[in-house]
Every structure is written in C-alpha cells, then in structure tokens.
Amino acid sequence: MGQFGTPAKPRVGNEGSAAAAIGKLSASLNLAPAVLERGSKQYRRLCLHCHGLGGEGAGATSGWLNPLPRDFRQGEFKFISTAEHKLETGNQPLKARPRRVDILRTLHQGLDGTSMPSFALLAEEDIQALASYTLHLSIRGEVEYWALYYALRQDAETIKAIEKDPKKEAQARTARFLAGALEWEDPEADVEDFVAKTKDKLLTAGMEKLLDRLLREYAAADNNPIQPMADPYGDAPTTSQSLANGLKIFQVQCVNCHAGYGRQSALRFDNWGGVVRPANLTTPVYKGGRRPVDLYYRIFRGIPPCGMPKANLQDGDPARQAWDLVRFLLAIPYPETLPPEIRQQIHGGAKQ
Amino acid sequence: MLLDKGPSAAFEATEPAVLHFNWSASEHWIPLALTAVAFFTWLLATRSNKYWAALIGLNAATLAGYTAWCACNQLWLPETANDLGAEVDGLFNLVLFLTSIFYFITQAVLIYTMVQKPPANGRAKPVHGNHTLEIAWMLVPAFFLAVIAIAQLPTWAKMKGQTSDSSIPVGYDPATDSSDLLVTVTGKQWEWRMRYADPAKAKPTNPLLWASTPAADDVHVVNELHAWQGAKVRLMLRTTDVIHSFFMPQFRFKQDMLPGKTIPALLRTDKTNINSDGTERCWEIACAELCGGNHYRMRGKVVVHATREDFMRWLSETKTKQTARKDSLAAATKPSDTPAGKE
Amino acid sequence: MSQTTPLSQESSDHAHKHHQPGFIGRYIFSTDHKVIGIQYLFSSLLFLLVGGGLALLVRLQVGYPDQSIGILTRLIPGLASQIPAEWGGRMSPEFYTMLFTMHATVMIFLVIIPWLTGAFGNFLIPLMIGARDMAFPLLNMLSYWFMWPAFGLLMASFFVDGGASGVGWTAYPTISSADLIDGSYNSPAARHAGLGQTLWLLAVFFSGVSSMMGSVNYITTVLHMRAPGMSLLRMPLTVWSLFITAILQAVALPALTVAALMQLSDKILGTVFFLPPGGAQFGAWSTGAGGGQPLLWQHLFWFYSHPAVYIMLLPAMGMVSDILAVFARKPLFGYRPMVYSMSAIAGLGFIVWGHHMFQSGMDPRLGAGFMLATIFIALPSAVKTFNWLATLWAANIRFTTAMLNAMAFVSMFVIGGLSGIFMAVTPVDVQIHDTYFIVAHIHYVLFLSTLFGLFAATQFWFPKMFGRMMSEPLGKLHFALTFILANCTFYPMHILGIGGHPRRYFDPTLYEFLQPFQSLNRFMTISAMLLGLAQLIFLANFIFSVFFGKKATQNPWESNTLEWQAPSPPPHGNFESIPVVYRGPYEYGGDGATDHTPQTASA
CATH class of the missing domain: 1.10.760.10 (Cytochrome c-like domain)
Known part of the structure; x- marks a missing residue:
C-alpha cells in the first residue's frame, strides 16, 4: 500500500535503505506508526464527517459549512507561526508550512467563528496523535497529488516526450514527475541517470524523493518559529x-x-x-x-x-x-x- | 497509493464491514432468552389462560425489580453537586414512592382479575357502576396529586427564580444581582464558548448588557465551566445560531438557550469535584436540544475548585495565557517531549 | 336527542339505490366510509413498515455507534449513499437526525393518526351509530385523498437534495427555519433542513387539511346521523372517544396548520416570524436581521401537538373500553364517569401545552401554572384506569387476542401515565427533560398503549371489515412476543433518562457519564430488532386472513353494538333498514336468555 499505509494502519515511508532518512525524519516529527494509528482512530471517529477520510475536506457534513472544512492534501495551513526561512539545501520551501504547535493550537482552541470545534477535552495523547495524523494526511495528500499531477499533465514537454515513443508513455511521464520533483532539489540533477538507476521502481523512488523533501520542510518549519520582538511597553496598559x-x-x-x-x-x-x-x-x-x-x-x-x-x-x-x-x-x-x-x-x- | 482503488477499498482492507456482536455479553443473549420465554408462555397458554396472567404479572414485577436493581447499582440519578440537587432527588423519590403504590395496586388488581374464578353459571353480575367508588377513587389520587403539586413549588422557584427566598419564581433584575461570578455561555454549532468577568475587578454595572457586549478584560475559555465551592454563579445563556440547551446532570441544571435572548440563570456550586488527592471527578456538560448533526458533540466539563483562591489562580493563569506576547508553547512542544512521542 | 335528520339519511339512501359505481368508484375513489376506512388501514400498515424500519436504523446507531454497518448497504442498496465505506461503514450524524425525525413524523402523521381516526373512525362511526354513511361522503373521500400529497411529499423528501427533514419532528426554529434566500432551499443550519424541511412543512399542511375535513365530518355525523333511539349517552365509548377526538382536532389543528404555513413562508418567502431581531450566525453565513421570536413556534406547535397526544390516545382508550366490556361479558363500569373523564382530558389537554416548554426559556412563573394543569390531567386518566379494572373485576373473561392486547393496554398505560407525573414535577423535569425518559414515556403511551389498542381493535373488528377472522393462535403469539420485547425495548429508556442520557445523540459513548449505560443501549437495540421481526407475524396474519381466514359470522364476539347487527362485511349502505336503538351498549351478563342484549333488542 505504497508509502502511507491504509487509514487503519497508517505510516510514513517504506522500510528499507532508501527510507532510512525518511524514517528518522518522521520519528522527529512524531509520525511513528503507533502514534498515527492512534490518531487515525480518533480522526475517523471525530473528524471524518467534515474533513473526509483522506483529509480532502469533503466529508458528509462539509457542504453545509461555511467556511468549508480544510482540505489537508494541499499541505497548506492558514494560521501559522513559521518564520520565512530556507531549507538546509538552500531551497525555498514549496509552501509556507505550519509548525506542529500551530496545529495543536487549532485542535485545542478550535477556530472561533467557524465550525471547527475545540478538542481540548480529549486526552493530551489523543490531541498529539491527531496533530500527527493531520500532518500525515497533508504529506500524503501532497505526494499523491504531485504524482497524479505529473501522471496526467499534458504540457508541451510531456507530449513531446511521449510522442518520441508512445509505447513508453508511463516511463516518460515518470521521468517528467522526477524532473519536477528533483528540480526543486537541484536544477542540475541528472534525471536520465536517476531513471536508469531506479529502473522499474521509478514511481516509488520519485515519491520517496518528494516525501523526503516534504518531511524536511515540516521539520525545518518546526525549527524556524517567528521570534516576536519584545514588547517595548512590557506589561504596561495600552496608551x-x-x-x-x-x-x-x-x-x-x-x-x-x-x-x-x-x-x-x-x-x-x-x-x-x-x-x-x-x-x-x-x-x-x-x-x-x-x-x-x-x-x-x-x-x-x-x-x-x-x-x-x-x-x-x-x-x-x-x-x-x-x-x-x-x-x-x-x-x-x-x-x-x-x-x-x-x-x-x-x-x-x-x-x- | 490511497487513490488506487478509491478510499473505500483502502478502508475495507482493514475494517470489517459487518456489525460485530459479542454474543456472550448478557445484553445480547437476554433479549433472545426473553423471546424464548414469551414463546413458551404462548405454548403453555394453549392449556391454561393463567399463563397469560403470569406473563403480564411477571413483566410488571420484573420491571419494578429491575428499577430497584438499577437504583442500587448506580444506574440512577448522577451524583448531586448542590443543595438543589438533593431537593430534586427528594421530589423524585416522593413521586417514585407515590406512583409505585398506584402501580402495584393497579397491576395487582389486573392480574387478580385474570386469575379470578369465573362467576357461577358463567354470568357476571351486570354492575354498571358505583357512585361512591367513583368519588373515592377520584378524591384519593387528587389528594396525592395536590401534595405533589404543592411540594415542588419552592424548589422550582429556587431553580429558575433569581432569588432563593421566594416560593414563586422572581424575574431577573440586574440591579440586585448578588452573584459571586459572572459567566456568559454562548452556544454555537457545536461548542460552548464561555466568557468570564474577572471577579477581582468591579462587577459590570449591568450584567445583561455585559452579556451581549464583551469587555476587553474578559477571559475566554472553550467548553470549560470553572467555579469554586460555595459560589453563586450567574450564567448568562446565549446562542448565536440555533436553540441549544445547557445541561449539567450533576447540578440538575438544564436551560435552553434562545436565539435573540440572554437568559440569566443562577448556579450554586456546593460541592467540589477535585478530590483530596488532587484528581478530578468528571462532571460533564451536554446539549439537550437538537442543534444539528453534531448535537452529540457539544461536550464540555465543569470544574468546581475547592476554594476561591484555586479558582482565581486558574483564572489568572488562563488570563496570562490569553494575553501572552510570547509563545510559551514554542519551547515546550518539541515533538520528543510530547507524551505521544514516548510511545 | 333521539331524532335524526331525515333529510341527510334519505339522501344517503338515495345514493345507495341509484348510484352503481364501477371498480374505480367502488375501491379507489370510493365515497363509502367502509372502503375509505380500509384504505386508511392499508396505508397506515404500509407506513408502519417504513416508520419501523427507520426506528431500527436509529437503534442500530445508538447501540453500536462505533461499528461498521456497511453490511446493510448490501441488503438495502438505497443506503449505499448514506453509509459509504469511506466513512468506515458508518452513517453520518446528519443522516441519523433525518432517521429519527422521519421516524416520528411517519409514525405520528402517517401511522397512528390515520390508523386511529382515519381507519377506525371512518369504519366504525356510521356503523356504530346506525347510519348508512358519513354525513359528507364526498368530503370523506377528499380527506383520504388529501393524505396522499402528505404521504407523497414525505416520501419524496427522502430523495431530494440534502434528504428528508432532520430537525426533529418538533421542527424548532431557528434550526428548521433558518434559510439562505438564494433559491437553493439550502439551510445554513443543517444539511437536513433544506428542501426536505420545506416538503415536510407542506406535508404537515396537507395532513392538517385532511384531518380537518375528517373532523368536521365526524362531528356532523355523530351529531346528526344517529339512528332513532341512539341518544348521546347510549353511544359506545368508541364513538364518544372518536367524537371528542374530532372536536380536539378541529379546535387545535388550525394552530399547527397556520404555524406550518408561517414557517413555510419563513423558508421560501423570506419572512421572519421565527427569526429573532439579531438574526442567526452560522460560521461565516448569516441570515440577516429578523424581527420574530423562536419561542412563538413552540407555543403554536405545542398548542396543537399536546392535544395531538390525546388525539393519538383517546380513540384507543375508547376502543379498549368496548373490547374490555365485550370480553369481560360484563357492563362497562362507570359509563358516565368514563365519558366525563374523556371530556376532562380533552378540555385540560388545551391548557397544558406549556409543560413541553419548562426549560425553553419561557417565564418560570408561567411554568408553574402549566405545572398545575398538567398534574391534574393525570386525574381523569386515573379514573379511567380504575373503571377498567372495575369492569374486569368479577368478570367472566374470554382470553381472546383482542382481550389480551386490551389488558396489556391497561397494564402499560399505567406505566405511561405514571411516568408522565415525573415530568409534570417541574424540578424533576429539569433533569429528565429531553432525555430518554421522555422517549420512554412517549413510547409507553404511543407504542405500548395506543399500538396495543390498535392491535386489539384490528383483531376485534377485522371480521366486520373483511368477513373473515384473523388467526387467534398467530395473534396470541404476536401478542406474547410484542408484549415482552416492547417492554425490553422501551423500559430501560426510563433508566437511561434518569441517568441523564440526552435524546437524539448519535454517539453517546463520547460522554463519561453515559458509559455505564451503553450496554443497556445495546440491549434495547437487540430487543428492538426482535420486536421489529415480531411485527411481521402480525402483518402475515393480517394479509393471510384477508384471503384465507375463517369465514366470520355476523356477530362472532357476541357483542351488543350496532355494527354487529349488520352483515359481515356490511354492504353499501350498511343496514337493511335503519336500526332502532332501545338500550345502552354494554348490557352483558345478568340472568337473561343470553349473556348479552344487543342495543336493538326492544324491552
């Protein structure tokens, strides 16, 4: 079941050599399978009716809510406290990522003025697990979104690549996907070489690359909070x-x-x-x-x-x-x- | 990939789509056993109609016995948290006692008529009625009903009225509000938003007005009602959308919130739910009026602190958090420090 | 009042002699009160299945909130869209609100009221007072066919965008009335408050018009069409109860019909009868300013719906009284007190509606007044119970299926009546209001009382309706199972309510104080399933007996009342000649030649 398991047995990343770094990252983001499983259970009990099973924000209730429930699959969040920063590789993050505490705050307080209620009365472990599962759904959604995006994309370059050898459409598309995934990492990357090395596991390898990137982005967001400037007035009342x-x-x-x-x-x-x-x-x-x-x-x-x-x-x-x-x-x-x-x-x- | 076969396939891979019954649990086999009992009564009743009397009689007796069993096994009224609770339970027991008498008499007579000897030669005496009897069985219940009607009046006045020294409910007068703590509870789909007036500060001159126009130093909390033992809490109940009903089982408190209205209610907190070892007994808030699909999700909790000082400490902590100019959470929630992270 | 109106009687004779209706005129658009009664009977049995099925789904969810019920989608394909596998084979909370709303609506408006006043009211009133037909046969037919738009609209509402109404059968604003005037009928308050709720209101309106036509007809018929000698105080209690019910309905219904129209215009015309001045906010949606008052709906609604409770109970009381007397072979004890107490219930029934609103934010001083009236409405019910018991005392009881059901009615009505006192005690009501205690109470009154009365009445008058007997052994088996399982299903609800378990909860396990009650919830669910299965015995017995039942004689139960003096089934026009009544309906027992003396027997 790919790199993300099923809703009942969620996980991030495969076991194996290529995933070692991913495993380490996901542990530091509190995405261990046991935590995710707990989160998924609570999610399916408490969140699914609005946010949908896959976090697509289109659950049974969603049509009657304004604002709409959040679609986690875009990897975007509104209320974040992350400072603008670059990744270790020097790249910009693809999107403004939230810190874990931002998700926790929403879970604790709810969103006043919307239909998102507070979950503060749950056990703290459950709230933490829900935050982890929310991250899991975001990462999963984004990886799968881009995989599909390149699988279906009909831009000039893809069409040209396919026309070269129509029998190898799948391979051509995967190459485009990888090119897309890798050019964020390193504009000079040799896609042909990567394709040659990974052969029939192209898609998995490409998704792993993307997953690794996303995990690093979330980890970096956690380490780059906005540091509010000290209030020059201290505790004095407003003048x-x-x-x-x-x-x-x-x-x-x-x-x-x-x-x-x-x-x-x-x-x-x-x-x-x-x-x-x-x-x-x-x-x-x-x-x-x-x-x-x-x-x-x-x-x-x-x-x-x-x-x-x-x-x-x-x-x-x-x-x-x-x-x-x-x-x-x-x-x-x-x-x-x-x-x-x-x-x-x-x-x-x-x-x- | 999740989208390979659609989300349903991914789900079904691990979740059985079949309702699971644990047949060894008593709640599952007892109905079946009772069905069998009914069936055998039917078989036996072809021999003698006495078995019908047994069926109806045993049913009546079982219901009474079962009720008594529940009362002895905590499947009953929840713990009471104030003196009104004791009064309500007293009234409940009074009504239970009086209705039980009526119940046992009527059921016993009914069963007796089912097993009585048929009249000689199969002809009943054609009695059309009895004036004295009719008067008697009108006056006796009327007396008991009058007792019930009068006995409840003072409690009702105390619960819904705004002062405790009248046996008729008295309307709310903001000028004479004598409560210790003001809380506005705003119901919305689907949570309770509480707003506390800081009791250390001067009380708002008009609590009704304050309920609809928040003040800058109010403390905002979601789903948690805090007070202290012995407090007189003035709840201002409001809703922004539909009718909700603020229900606290332990306080025998229930009051609908009406769109467009502020309903003042007085809550006495005579008991704390903080045990001596510092643990907390769970007192919950529920919604008792259908307010949409997630009606069942409007869960809140009540915390009655042991002393006013404890409450004030909680309030000032909450206020400090609310006025934070630095993110205190930032350092504390490194993933590895979280409880879930230790798993 | 022994004279009848010769004119109407004659015109009915006239129709009888010269009008030869074809198949459609005889069986579909019939003006014959018996055919209309049987049409009502079949419709309500059909909707009993629908309403019962909805109830079982409700129970399934409450008993097993965490478990997948995906298996149901294989049995009932229509459910697949409501219980999709991607929700873990669980229904959505909104769908659940729809289930219990429609269960109540179907049961009240399409089952109990049509079965009682529609089927038995139509069938029995002319026969029991010795008339050839209703006073206004055409109006009678119209009243039945005005039910069909109500049936149709309610059934159609299941299939519209958003589904059928899901705001409770009480339809309290603002959840029911809040509307976005964008032509889509969508409600910002709830998924099931859009077009489904609009159709619901229309259906209530149609059903109100239909009942009103029936009521006018019943009142006129009872007052003007009685056979010679049938004075008001010689009428059987069945007729009395239906007569009082008709008056209740005629006076109370306009309130509901008007309220339904007002809410309808709130929903589709943008009026603000039930929207407070500040309007209502739903997240980022706003209804805009109003100018009305949500409490107004509650007053209008309960002004009808409390009397409606008696509309749903009194006819059953009347029919049970007759059945008890027949099978006790003994005169009904205290005929006049019975009539007076029914009248008292009807009268008091108009001034107790506020007890539904003790916690509604209504002035508590007003609550105290409603409390007094409510407490004392228990009195006439107590008098009736004592009279029933006195009727059975020293009687020569025949244990037929009808009698067993009638006796169960008495036993269960005592519980339903007594639990009402708890709620009349205002401080106790604070705890049990809107909990399962209320659910238990209404089901003890409507299921374990009214429905047992209906089972008794159906078994009892079946020979007159179809000329065949229903099977006694099957009827008794149905009785035994239903009696035990209905108690298993509904009694524990009292306990839940005392513990504070609120009604209409999708998943009670979320609450710590409700955890101990969850095994009871499962117990009730299993019992309800078995109870549902047991009703199939009744249906099978009914349908089988219509075609293959034992042929019935003219008076199989040796009863005194006039309908048994007509052939089974009675022809068009009912009687060979209009009977003349010489005595009251309950002359059983005694030392005469037979143990019963029909009303037509001259001194």
Missing part, C-alpha cells in the same frame, strides 16, 4: 498614543483589504478555490487565536493561502510599531476603551 500610532499604521498597511475595519471588506479567493472575507476587526472573534502573540503572527506572517500579506514595517522602531498595531487591533472591538477621537473614527457616534 492613547499607542492606539493613535496603531491607527496610523493600520490606515497604511491594512485598510485596503480590511475596509471599514473589516466591516466592508471585499470577498477574495483562497488557494483552495474557496471564498474568504478579510476579518471584521470590530468584533472580538479571532479565528487564529486571541493572544496578542497570535495577532503578531498574523501581522508578520500574513495568511499565505488567503493572500494576506505580512505587514511591512520598515521605518522607525519596528518593535514599537508592531506592538502598537497589535494593541490597536486588540482594542478596537471595545469602544469604551478607546479615546474619543479614535472611537469616533471607528465606531462613529457609538453608544456608551
């Missing part, structure tokens, strides 16, 4: 000056998308083809968590799959600016905490 600064930054950086403080934001598409609306910041509903540090992550990482860019704070004291903005965002749902002129601007002649 009017701070709010005024925050408002100023907001009007430069955020207001294009969060029009009317999010009350009139326009719909956009996300990477899954769904429709999202930049958050209404005047209500204290925070999908990605309500801690100041969560807001900091959103500001400095954006939400990559939805096209939310990271804020670009260059001039002046970046730490002060960052925390002014965070404090401003945390304050605007509560009109009574705002100075009159800011309140006037955000809430109009609000009551109270």
Whole structure:
C-alpha cells in the first residue's frame, strides 16, 4: 500500500535503505506508526464527517459549512507561526508550512467563528496523535497529488516526450514527475541517470524523493518559529498614543483589504478555490487565536493561502510599531476603551 | 497509493464491514432468552389462560425489580453537586414512592382479575357502576396529586427564580444581582464558548448588557465551566445560531438557550469535584436540544475548585495565557517531549 | 336527542339505490366510509413498515455507534449513499437526525393518526351509530385523498437534495427555519433542513387539511346521523372517544396548520416570524436581521401537538373500553364517569401545552401554572384506569387476542401515565427533560398503549371489515412476543433518562457519564430488532386472513353494538333498514336468555 499505509494502519515511508532518512525524519516529527494509528482512530471517529477520510475536506457534513472544512492534501495551513526561512539545501520551501504547535493550537482552541470545534477535552495523547495524523494526511495528500499531477499533465514537454515513443508513455511521464520533483532539489540533477538507476521502481523512488523533501520542510518549519520582538511597553496598559500610532499604521498597511475595519471588506479567493472575507476587526472573534502573540503572527506572517500579506514595517522602531498595531487591533472591538477621537473614527457616534 | 482503488477499498482492507456482536455479553443473549420465554408462555397458554396472567404479572414485577436493581447499582440519578440537587432527588423519590403504590395496586388488581374464578353459571353480575367508588377513587389520587403539586413549588422557584427566598419564581433584575461570578455561555454549532468577568475587578454595572457586549478584560475559555465551592454563579445563556440547551446532570441544571435572548440563570456550586488527592471527578456538560448533526458533540466539563483562591489562580493563569506576547508553547512542544512521542 | 335528520339519511339512501359505481368508484375513489376506512388501514400498515424500519436504523446507531454497518448497504442498496465505506461503514450524524425525525413524523402523521381516526373512525362511526354513511361522503373521500400529497411529499423528501427533514419532528426554529434566500432551499443550519424541511412543512399542511375535513365530518355525523333511539349517552365509548377526538382536532389543528404555513413562508418567502431581531450566525453565513421570536413556534406547535397526544390516545382508550366490556361479558363500569373523564382530558389537554416548554426559556412563573394543569390531567386518566379494572373485576373473561392486547393496554398505560407525573414535577423535569425518559414515556403511551389498542381493535373488528377472522393462535403469539420485547425495548429508556442520557445523540459513548449505560443501549437495540421481526407475524396474519381466514359470522364476539347487527362485511349502505336503538351498549351478563342484549333488542 505504497508509502502511507491504509487509514487503519497508517505510516510514513517504506522500510528499507532508501527510507532510512525518511524514517528518522518522521520519528522527529512524531509520525511513528503507533502514534498515527492512534490518531487515525480518533480522526475517523471525530473528524471524518467534515474533513473526509483522506483529509480532502469533503466529508458528509462539509457542504453545509461555511467556511468549508480544510482540505489537508494541499499541505497548506492558514494560521501559522513559521518564520520565512530556507531549507538546509538552500531551497525555498514549496509552501509556507505550519509548525506542529500551530496545529495543536487549532485542535485545542478550535477556530472561533467557524465550525471547527475545540478538542481540548480529549486526552493530551489523543490531541498529539491527531496533530500527527493531520500532518500525515497533508504529506500524503501532497505526494499523491504531485504524482497524479505529473501522471496526467499534458504540457508541451510531456507530449513531446511521449510522442518520441508512445509505447513508453508511463516511463516518460515518470521521468517528467522526477524532473519536477528533483528540480526543486537541484536544477542540475541528472534525471536520465536517476531513471536508469531506479529502473522499474521509478514511481516509488520519485515519491520517496518528494516525501523526503516534504518531511524536511515540516521539520525545518518546526525549527524556524517567528521570534516576536519584545514588547517595548512590557506589561504596561495600552496608551492613547499607542492606539493613535496603531491607527496610523493600520490606515497604511491594512485598510485596503480590511475596509471599514473589516466591516466592508471585499470577498477574495483562497488557494483552495474557496471564498474568504478579510476579518471584521470590530468584533472580538479571532479565528487564529486571541493572544496578542497570535495577532503578531498574523501581522508578520500574513495568511499565505488567503493572500494576506505580512505587514511591512520598515521605518522607525519596528518593535514599537508592531506592538502598537497589535494593541490597536486588540482594542478596537471595545469602544469604551478607546479615546474619543479614535472611537469616533471607528465606531462613529457609538453608544456608551 | 490511497487513490488506487478509491478510499473505500483502502478502508475495507482493514475494517470489517459487518456489525460485530459479542454474543456472550448478557445484553445480547437476554433479549433472545426473553423471546424464548414469551414463546413458551404462548405454548403453555394453549392449556391454561393463567399463563397469560403470569406473563403480564411477571413483566410488571420484573420491571419494578429491575428499577430497584438499577437504583442500587448506580444506574440512577448522577451524583448531586448542590443543595438543589438533593431537593430534586427528594421530589423524585416522593413521586417514585407515590406512583409505585398506584402501580402495584393497579397491576395487582389486573392480574387478580385474570386469575379470578369465573362467576357461577358463567354470568357476571351486570354492575354498571358505583357512585361512591367513583368519588373515592377520584378524591384519593387528587389528594396525592395536590401534595405533589404543592411540594415542588419552592424548589422550582429556587431553580429558575433569581432569588432563593421566594416560593414563586422572581424575574431577573440586574440591579440586585448578588452573584459571586459572572459567566456568559454562548452556544454555537457545536461548542460552548464561555466568557468570564474577572471577579477581582468591579462587577459590570449591568450584567445583561455585559452579556451581549464583551469587555476587553474578559477571559475566554472553550467548553470549560470553572467555579469554586460555595459560589453563586450567574450564567448568562446565549446562542448565536440555533436553540441549544445547557445541561449539567450533576447540578440538575438544564436551560435552553434562545436565539435573540440572554437568559440569566443562577448556579450554586456546593460541592467540589477535585478530590483530596488532587484528581478530578468528571462532571460533564451536554446539549439537550437538537442543534444539528453534531448535537452529540457539544461536550464540555465543569470544574468546581475547592476554594476561591484555586479558582482565581486558574483564572489568572488562563488570563496570562490569553494575553501572552510570547509563545510559551514554542519551547515546550518539541515533538520528543510530547507524551505521544514516548510511545 | 333521539331524532335524526331525515333529510341527510334519505339522501344517503338515495345514493345507495341509484348510484352503481364501477371498480374505480367502488375501491379507489370510493365515497363509502367502509372502503375509505380500509384504505386508511392499508396505508397506515404500509407506513408502519417504513416508520419501523427507520426506528431500527436509529437503534442500530445508538447501540453500536462505533461499528461498521456497511453490511446493510448490501441488503438495502438505497443506503449505499448514506453509509459509504469511506466513512468506515458508518452513517453520518446528519443522516441519523433525518432517521429519527422521519421516524416520528411517519409514525405520528402517517401511522397512528390515520390508523386511529382515519381507519377506525371512518369504519366504525356510521356503523356504530346506525347510519348508512358519513354525513359528507364526498368530503370523506377528499380527506383520504388529501393524505396522499402528505404521504407523497414525505416520501419524496427522502430523495431530494440534502434528504428528508432532520430537525426533529418538533421542527424548532431557528434550526428548521433558518434559510439562505438564494433559491437553493439550502439551510445554513443543517444539511437536513433544506428542501426536505420545506416538503415536510407542506406535508404537515396537507395532513392538517385532511384531518380537518375528517373532523368536521365526524362531528356532523355523530351529531346528526344517529339512528332513532341512539341518544348521546347510549353511544359506545368508541364513538364518544372518536367524537371528542374530532372536536380536539378541529379546535387545535388550525394552530399547527397556520404555524406550518408561517414557517413555510419563513423558508421560501423570506419572512421572519421565527427569526429573532439579531438574526442567526452560522460560521461565516448569516441570515440577516429578523424581527420574530423562536419561542412563538413552540407555543403554536405545542398548542396543537399536546392535544395531538390525546388525539393519538383517546380513540384507543375508547376502543379498549368496548373490547374490555365485550370480553369481560360484563357492563362497562362507570359509563358516565368514563365519558366525563374523556371530556376532562380533552378540555385540560388545551391548557397544558406549556409543560413541553419548562426549560425553553419561557417565564418560570408561567411554568408553574402549566405545572398545575398538567398534574391534574393525570386525574381523569386515573379514573379511567380504575373503571377498567372495575369492569374486569368479577368478570367472566374470554382470553381472546383482542382481550389480551386490551389488558396489556391497561397494564402499560399505567406505566405511561405514571411516568408522565415525573415530568409534570417541574424540578424533576429539569433533569429528565429531553432525555430518554421522555422517549420512554412517549413510547409507553404511543407504542405500548395506543399500538396495543390498535392491535386489539384490528383483531376485534377485522371480521366486520373483511368477513373473515384473523388467526387467534398467530395473534396470541404476536401478542406474547410484542408484549415482552416492547417492554425490553422501551423500559430501560426510563433508566437511561434518569441517568441523564440526552435524546437524539448519535454517539453517546463520547460522554463519561453515559458509559455505564451503553450496554443497556445495546440491549434495547437487540430487543428492538426482535420486536421489529415480531411485527411481521402480525402483518402475515393480517394479509393471510384477508384471503384465507375463517369465514366470520355476523356477530362472532357476541357483542351488543350496532355494527354487529349488520352483515359481515356490511354492504353499501350498511343496514337493511335503519336500526332502532332501545338500550345502552354494554348490557352483558345478568340472568337473561343470553349473556348479552344487543342495543336493538326492544324491552
């Protein structure tokens, strides 16, 4: 059953020489078969009806939910705290990967304002296992997606390769798949040589290459958290000056998308083809968590799959600016905490 | 590959598609045994109609005996967590006692009529009724029903009313709210979102208004209701979507949440569920009004801390987490440190 | 009131003599009350199978929430889309909500009410009061054929996008009424609250119109078409109960019909009768602002549906009273108190609806008022029970199948009635409201009482309907099995409810406090399966006896009432000549030449 087992007996990677590195990586990502099996059991009991057996986000209930349940197979996550980084090989990660704690936070807190509930009442082992299984489904989905992608791709180069010898279409496609998989690693890689060496195990070998790459990306994400700049105000309460600064930054950086403080934001598409609306910041509903540090992550990482860019704070004291903005965002749902002129601007002649 | 044969094939490879019965479990063979009993009664009843009396009589006796057995084996009302619980259980027992008398009398008479000797020459006396009897068996149950009706009034007032010193429920007046702790519970498909007013700070002047307009220093928690032993907790019950019902079996507490309304309810926590060794007895919250497919998933838990200090410690810890400007989780959750990682 | 209306009687004679209907006129679009009654009987038996099957699926899920039931898709191919293997051979929680909603709807609107008032009401009222037909035969036919849109809409709703309604038979807003006005009928609240719910509302509407036509007909017939000498207080209790039921229905039904229309317009026209001013939020979906009140629906709904409980019980009480008297060979004890207590139940039944709403957020002061009325509605039921027992006292009992079922009715009605008192005690209701205790209570009243009454009545009047007897041995076997297994299936639900097990849970094992009850859940599931199988005996007996049963004589049970003075089965027009009534219906026993004196026997 390939490199991923079945839902009842999930695993990552094959046993054997080529998979030794994969095994080591998956252990460090807590993807051991025993953990995955436990996670899969809970997943099939608690998650399957929305997220679907394969993590495709199209379970029985999904059609009646807005936002739609996440499709894990793209390997993309919205609420992440990973700093931008490069892999050891010097390559960019294919996608912005989440850290394990990001998945754990979602499992613990749920996503306020969506149908994703909190699972905090489960045993901690189960929550950990669910996080592992979520990673497993993402990795599996992505590997299989690319394998299929190249198996079906009809671009000019593939067609040319097939036309050369129509009888060897499968081989030609696999070569294209490998070329795709390897060019991320090393533009100079000798695909012909690789094909010659692996012969009839081409597809497996190619998928293993990709798997290895993805595992390294997730491991690297775990090791590259955003390090929030220290809050220059410490624990001091928010000042009017701070709010005024925050408002100023907001009007430069955020207001294009969060029009009317999010009350009139326009719909956009996300990477899954769904429709999202930049958050209404005047209500204290925070999908990605309500801690100041969560807001900091959103500001400095954006939400990559939805096209939310990271804020670009260059001039002046970046730490002060960052925390002014965070404090401003945390304050605007509560009109009574705002100075009159800011309140006037955000809430109009609000009551109270 | 998972997609080779479609997900179903992958699933079926390891999961049997057949419902599995463990026939040695009593719950599986007893119904079969009772079916056999019914069948043999039918066979025997071709000889004598007395067996029909036996069937109906044994059934009535078994139901009573089974109920008593359940009461003695914890298949009964859950532990009570407040004084109202004891009152409710008292009323339950009162009703159980009175209805049992009625039950045994009626069933016994019914069985007796089935085994009685037929009247001589096969002709019953044509009695059309008896005025005195009718009056008697109207007045006696009426008396017991009146007792039941009156006995419950004070408890009802205490449960649903807003003060404890009236035998008629009193409406909620935010000005005289005397609770120790304010919690807004917002039901949504499918979880409970709790919002605590910090009891160390001044109480919101109008709790009803506070329930619909959050304050900046509220503490937000999902699915967990915390309080301390001896607290008077004011729950403000709200919902954003459909009707939910906030049910805490141990507190004998159940109240629907209505869209568009804030329903104030008073909860007394007279007992802690933290054992002396620090472990916690599981007191759960459930939803008792159909709210969609995942109605059964609205599970929450109640923690009644032993002292107010314990509660305040929990609250301030939660608040610290909520106002974190650094990610404390970052260091602590290296995969190798997690419990699952040790497996 | 001994005079009848000569005019209507004559016009019915007129139709009898000159109208020669063909096959379709005689058996399909018939205006003969007996044919319509039998049509109702067959329809409700058919839907009994549907409703029972849905119940078994519900039980299967509750008993074995973690296990694969994929095997069912091989037996019932239609289920394959609802229990796909990629969900581990489990049904989806939404599908489960649909199952119990449709179980309740089918059983209440398509089985119990049509069987009681449709089948027996139609068949028995004219025969028992000595009339040739109903007062309005055409209206009667229309009332039956107005059921079919209801049948059809409910069955069709299984196959529409999203499936049949899954918001509970109580259809509380906002889960039922919330709607996205985008023409798709999709509901943001639940998968099974879209087009299926719209069809459900239409079906309820049709069934309401149908019942209303029936009620008007029954009331008029009873008041105007009685045979000479048949005063109101000489009517058998069956007729009394059906008469009172018809009045109940006529007064209460408009509330439900109107409420259904209001919810329908909320769903398809965008009105906001049941949507609160703030609207409702479902994730990123919003209904927009409303201006109504969800509680309004509950008041309107229960204003009908509580009386409906008596609509579903009173006729069974009446029929059981008659059957008990016949087989006790003894007059019914306390005829007048029985009539008065039925009237009292009907009257009080109108002011107790609030007991369904003790926890609904209704003002608790109002709750106390409803509590008092509810407590005292137990009184007339107690009086009836005592009178039944007194009827059996010192009687010469004939243990026929009908009698056994009627006695079981008495035994089980006591349980169903007594468990009601627990819920009337408002503080206790806090604990057991919306738990399995309620499920146990309604099934003790509707299954173990009403259905046993119906089994008794079917066995009893079968010879009059089809001119053949149902098999006694098979009937008794069915009785023994059903009696034991129904108790196994429904009694433990009381225990679950006391423990706090909420209703309508897809997977109770998620909760620690429910773990100890799971083996009971399995016990009930196995019992329910066997109970379902036992009903096949009844159906087999029924169908076999229609064709091959022993030929019935005119009065096989030696009963006094008028229907037994007509041939079995009665011809079109029922009686050779309109009978004249000289006495009450319960003159059994005594020292006369026979132990029974028919109502037509002159002094």
